[in-house]
Amino acid sequence: MCIGLDVDLGKIPKHLLLLDDPIFEFNKQIIDATHHLAVAYKPNTAFYEAYGIKGWQSLEKTINYLNKKYPEIFTIADAKRGDIGNTSNMYAKAFFEDLNFDSVTVAPYMGSDSVEPFLAFKDKFTILLALTSNKGGLDFQGLKVENQELYQKVLQTALTWKNSNNLMFVIGATKAEYFKSIRKIVPNHFLLVPGVGAQGGNLQDVCKFGITKDIGLLVNSSRGIIYAGNNEDFAQKSQEKALELQQEMATILEAI
Amino acid sequence: MCIGLDVDLGKIPKHLLLLDDPIFEFNKQIIDATHHLAVAYKPNTAFYEAYGIKGWQSLEKTINYLNKKYPEIFTIADAKRGDIGNTSNMYAKAFFEDLNFDSVTVAPYMGSDSVEPFLAFKDKFTILLALTSNKGGLDFQGLKVENQELYQKVLQTALTWKNSNNLMFVIGATKAEYFKSIRKIVPNHFLLVPGVGAQGGNLQDVCKFGITKDIGLLVNSSRGIIYAGNNEDFAQKSQEKALELQQEMATILEAI
Numbered sequence: 001m002c003i004g005l006d007v008d009l010g011k012i013p014k015h016l017l018l019l020d021d022p023i024f025e026f027n028k029q030i031i032d033a034t035h036h037l038a039v040a041y042k043p044n045t046a047f048y049e050a051y052g053i054k055g056w057q058s059l060e061k062t063i064n065y066l067n068k069k070y071p072e073i074f075t076i077a078d079a080k081r082g083d084i085g086n087t088s089n090m091y092a093k094a095f096f097e098d099l100n101f102d103s104v105t106v107a108p109y110m111g112s113d114s115v116e117p118f119l120a121f122k123d124k125f126t127i128l129l130a131l132t133s134n135k136g137g138l139d140f141q142g143l144k145v146e147n148q149e150l151y152q153k154v155l156q157t158a159l160t161w162k163n164s165n166n167l168m169f170v171i172g173a174t175k176a177e178y179f180k181s182i183r184k185i186v187p188n189h190f191l192l193v194p195g196v197g198a199q200g201g202n203l204q205d206v207c208k209f210g211i212t213k214d215i216g217l218l219v220n221s222s223r224g225i226i227y228a229g230n231n232e233d234f235a236q237k238s239q240e241k242a243l244e245l246q247q248e249m250a251t252i253l254e255a256i
Numbered sequence: 257m258c259i260g261l262d263v264d265l266g267k268i269p270k271h272l273l274l275l276d277d278p279i280f281e282f283n284k285q286i287i288d289a290t291h292h293l294a295v296a297y298k299p300n301t302a303f304y305e306a307y308g309i310k311g312w313q314s315l316e317k318t319i320n321y322l323n324k325k326y327p328e329i330f331t332i333a334d335a336k337r338g339d340i341g342n343t344s345n346m347y348a349k350a351f352f353e354d355l356n357f358d359s360v361t362v363a364p365y366m367g368s369d370s371v372e373p374f375l376a377f378k379d380k381f382t383i384l385l386a387l388t389s390n391k392g393g394l395d396f397q398g399l400k401v402e403n404q405e406l407y408q409k410v411l412q413t414a415l416t417w418k419n420s421n422n423l424m425f426v427i428g429a430t431k432a433e434y435f436k437s438i439r440k441i442v443p444n445h446f447l448l449v450p451g452v453g454a455q456g457g458n459l460q461d462v463c464k465f466g467i468t469k470d471i472g473l474l475v476n477s478s479r480g481i482i483y484a485g486n487n488e489d490f491a492q493k494s495q496e497k498a499l500e501l502q503q504e505m506a507t508i509l510e511a512i
Contacts, residue, residue, distance in 0.1 A: 006343070046339055046346035052354045056312045082363060083302055083336055084390040084455075087262070090302035098308045107338065109365045109385055111392025129365055134340040136367025139413060143401040150396070150406070157395060199340075 001246055002040035002076065002192065004222025005030065005062065006047045011227055013234045023051070023058035026234075028065060030226055033235035035070050037242045040218055042076040042192075063099050074218075075102045076192070080129065082107040082114045089117040096121045103127050105170060105192070108154045112161050119163035125190075126166055130154050131182070133172025133195030155185045168192055171210070173201025173219070179209030191217050196245070197224025203245075207252045221245055257502050258296035258332065258448065260478025261286065261318065262303045267483055269490045279307070279314035282490075284321055286482055289491035291326050293498045296474055298332035298448075319355050330474075331358045332448070336385065338363040338370045345373040352380045359383050361426060361448070364410045368417055375419035381446075382423055386411050387438070389428025389451030411441045424448055427466070429457025429475070435465030447473050452501070453480025459501075463508045477501055 007023045016022040031041065043062055048055035066075055081091040081104065088106075095104040096118075103125035106115055118126040131141055131151040141151040148156075158167055171182055173195035182191075191210055195201035196219055203219065210217045225245070229237025263279045272278040287297065299318055304311035322331055337347040337360065344362075351360040352374075359381035362371055374382040387397055387407040397407040404412075414423055427438055429451035438447075447466055451457035452475055459475065466473045481501070485493025 008346075044339070044343055044346075046337070046343045046350065049350035050346040050354060052350070053309060053312050053316060055350075056309050060309060078339075080339055080363070080366075081302070081336065083300070083334075084388070087300055087302045090264075090300075090306040094302065094305035094308070094311075098306060107336070107363045107365050109363050109396060110336075110388050110390060111395030111397070113390050113392040115392075132340070132366050134366060134369050136369040136371075139367030140365060140406070140410065141367070143406070143409065145399040145401050145406070150399070150401070153399065154396065 001038050001242065001249060002042050002218045002220040003030070003034055003038045003225055003242065004078070004194070004220050005041055005043040005226065006222045007058075007226070008047060009051070013230050013232065015232060021054075021058055021061065023048070023055065024061040024065075026226075027058070027062045029235040030238050031066065031070070033239040034225070034242045035073060037239070037246045038073065040074040040076055041066060042078045042220055042222075044078040044222070060099060063101060067100055076127065077101040077104040080105050080107050082110050084110065085113040085117055088114050092118045092121055096124045103168065105129065108158065112157075115158070116162050119161060119166045121166070124166065125168050127168040127170055127192050128154070128158055130169045131171050131175050131178060133174045133199050133201065137172060137175070152181070152185060155182065159186065168218075170194065172199075173203070173206045174199055176202050176205035176209065179206060183210065183212060187212060188215055190215060192220060193217050194220040194222070197221040203248060204252055207249065207256065211253070211256060219249065257294050257498065257505060258298050258474045258476040259286070259290055259294045259481055259498065260334070260450070260476050261297055261299040261482065262478045263314075263482070264303060265307070269486050269488065271488060277310075277314055277317065279304070279311065280317040280321075282482075283314070283318045285491040286494050287322065287326070289495040290481070290498045291329060293495070293502045294329065296330040296332055297322060298334045298476055298478075300334040300478070316355060319357060323356055332383065333357040333360040336361050336363050338366050340366065341369040341373055344370050348374045348377055352377045359424070361385065364414065368413075371414070372418050375417060375422045377422070380422065383448050384410070384414055384423055384425050386425045387427050387431050387434060389430045389455050389457065393428060393431070408437070408441060411438065415442065424474075426450065428455075429459070429462045430455055432458050432461035432465065435462060439466065439468060443468060444471055446471060448476060449473050450476040450478070453477040459504060460508055463505065463512065467509070467512060475505065
């Protein structure tokens with residue numbers, strides 16, 4: 001299980017707003033309450049950039065806290081970056097070196113030389129958008145190209161890139177029926193699966209078709225866990241929700 | 257003409273590195289030396305994020321300087337963002353409200369609801385990636401879908417989105433031969449054209465096919481202008497290069 005740290009100041013408990021850095025304080029309490037249930041945390045950079053320099057500071061404090069206190073936990077900068085080669089290299093430096101995340105999400109639209117600069121970093125993972133969980137996801141990803149759909153072509157092409165063993169892929173939970181054919185193309189790569197919870201993805205179907213005997217899934221929940229409570233006990237409430245989801249996953253895994 | 261402010265500390269004149277904020281000082285001098293020749297400036301966010309909080313501060317100081325001293329100049333956050341709806345809305349707030357850019361570049365892969373939150377901002381422009389200037393650009397953008405190429409489908413589909421009059425499109429100068437057919441699909445939208453200069457695009461062809469009697473192009477040059485010199489007179493050198501490009505464009509425009 002991966003927990004998405006998408007912190008909106010309009011949605012966190014009011015008492016935190018009196019503190020110097022409400023976003024970091026919120027994250028810290030959520031992390032401390034759930035770290036034994038999660039294998040990964042995924043801050044979405046949009047929610048930090050929206051608050052300018054203060055937001056970027058909260059992001060930096062959050063990743064530093066994770067790296068120092070829970071170094072075994074996998075960290076994902078959900079940034080959906082991607083640009084021409086020399087520019088992608090700057091993004092890779094920003095997330096892999098300056099902030100020291102273990103991985104970053106990247107958009108495929110600009111092709112090989114927009115992604116390979118990320119893949120060049122040793123011991124870091126590049127999580128490529130393939131099939132996303134949102135309503136408009138299929139606008140382009142579902143288009144027929146060469147007798148398959150665009151997201152399948154993206155998966156297939158990405159496997160040919162340099163250092164493709166450093167790839168994972170984003171496959172939305174709201175598209176559970178696609179997992180079977182996806183696993184035929186990428187049998188050996190981790191999949192990051194957002195869309196469980198607030199977006200309504202079906203966990204059982206996702207696990208049934210997405211997990212193989214060799215490799216698993218990182219199932220992400222953001223709003224469903226972090227906004228479980230809205231009072232002083234919000235971290236406790238998020239722990240309960242995380243435990244619920246973790247147990248649900250354990251039950252499903254046993255049955256597979 | 258648009259000037260790209262893609263500032264790499266390894267490439268700017270050494271004497272600036274002694275200052276408190278070398279990136280902002282570099283930008284300020286370039287802007288002051290070229291503002292009468294440019295209609296737009298385009299900082300690429302990767303080059304700021306790579307330096308963490310200090311970089312984000314340099315970006316904020318640069319946009320504030322532009323908005324205050326040269327309010328008539330159009331500003332582009334070259335950020336290539338795009339995410340599910342509520343997240344794209346946070347990115348739009350970051351660039352349109354917090355930083356107060358006039359426009360931001362956005363990637364199309366996640367479809368309608370990843371772009372429409374940007375389009376909802378009045379008097380702001382969303383510059384959608386269509387056909388990019390890099391080598392890998394055609395990996396996916398050039399794929400055949402429904403008897404056209406993917407980038408054409410992106411252009412066509414984007415026109416159906418809500419507030420599509422707030423759109424511009426990125427079309428790389430390195431693909432000059434495509435401009436004729438592109439203008440048939442989007443006759444009335446501004447195009448942002450990177451790839452002149454360091455990337456080798458042909459300005460004459462781009463203008464010939466991209467400019468119509470109703471609407472023009474924003475031709476961008478970054479490295480070709482800002483790194484024209486590497487000593488104390490770097491701003492003067494960048495002015496000379498900018499003037500050269502501007503005169504070249506004027507000559508071409510007269511001939512059309």
